[in-house]
Amino acid sequence: MKKRIAVLLSNKGTGSNLAAILKAIDEKKIRNGRVVVVVSNKDDAYGLVRARERQIRTVVFDLKDFRQKGKTRREYDEALGKLLKEKYRIDLVVLAGWMLILSDAFIKYFPNKAINLHPSLLPDVGEEYIIYKNKIKIKPIRGEHTDMAVQFAIDKHYPIAGSTVHFITPVVDCGPVIIRSEVEIQPDDSAETLFARMKVEEHEILPQAIAWFCEDKLRIKKIGKVEIV
Ligand code: GAR
Numbered sequence: 001m002k003k004r005i006a007v008l009l010s011n012k013g014t015g016s017n018l019a020a021i022l023k024a025i026d027e028k029k030i031r032n033g034r035v036v037v038v039v040s041n042k043d044d045a046y047g048l049v050r051a052r053e054r055q056i057r058t059v060v061f062d063l064k065d066f067r068q069k070g071k072t073r074r075e076y077d078e079a080l081g082k083l084l085k086e087k088y089r090i091d092l093v094v095l096a097g098w099m100l101i102l103s104d105a106f107i108k109y110f111p112n113k114a115i116n117l118h119p120s121l122l123p124d125v126g127e128e129y130i131i132y133k134n135k136i137k138i139k140p141i142r143g144e145h146t147d148m149a150v151q152f153a154i155d156k157h158y159p160i161a162g163s164t165v166h167f168i169t170p171v172v173d174c175g176p177v178i179i180r181s182e183v184e185i186q187p188d189d190s191a192e193t194l195f196a197r198m199k200v201e202e203h204e205i206l207p208q209a210i211a212w213f214c215e216d217k218l219r220i221k222k223i224g225k226v227e228i229v
Contacts, residue, residue: 004034037088082109094117101172121140165179
């Protein structure tokens with residue numbers, strides 16, 4: 001049975017990673033999964049348009065509406081987890097440009113079954129840095145989103161930037177790493193030019209991580225390292 005995938009996104013990007021996932025499914029690079037629902041917390045997310053064009057079900061799950069009903073952020077997470085688990089019977093949640101940090105109230109529905117694409121290089125669990133060329137320590141940029149994270153890497157004069165796909169855990173951007181992509185920072189790079197090159201790589205690594213998950217190839221070891229079997 002094909003794994004049922006939910007893609008969660010926001011309106012900060014254009015849903016290009018969703019498009020890359022759908023292309024990888026079309027090209028059978030992801031063989032054992034299909035996107036059954038695309039969720040956004042913003043009704044103007046372009047990813048929703050892309051999903052509708054492909055006749056994929058969409059859900060706008062707006063935090064503001066939730067708050068107006070006197071409900072808490074935790075209740076939002078709980079309701080979102082329950083919806084995806086019980087109504088859509090989701091096997092894998094993919095955060096592809098999702099901007100809200102999800103707590104354990106959500107994660108308890110998808111233990112080791114929710115992955116995030118983060119626009120910076122994150123080290124393995126238990127490591128403090130990424131070591132570049134055996135000597136330069138690259139500190140992780142956690143909790144920043146999209147071009148803010150990219151600009152941060154430029155401002156810090158890092159030689160490289162990149163993206164990471166990791167399992168989500170209650171500690172933000174600290175879960176077991178599945179795959180990373182590295183991109184060299186050029187002296188004349190702006191956040192825009194650098195992010196454009198990073199996205200080309202993201203469009204490879206996110207579908208790859210999903211393909212491995214769907215083929216049951218990912219094992220999380222006790223120390224928080226992911227092994228591809
Ligand atoms: C991606 O680049 C992803 O790394 C980033 O949002 C972008 C969405 O782009 N995610 C985050 O910042 C989450 N912290 P897209 O809409 O073109 O796929």
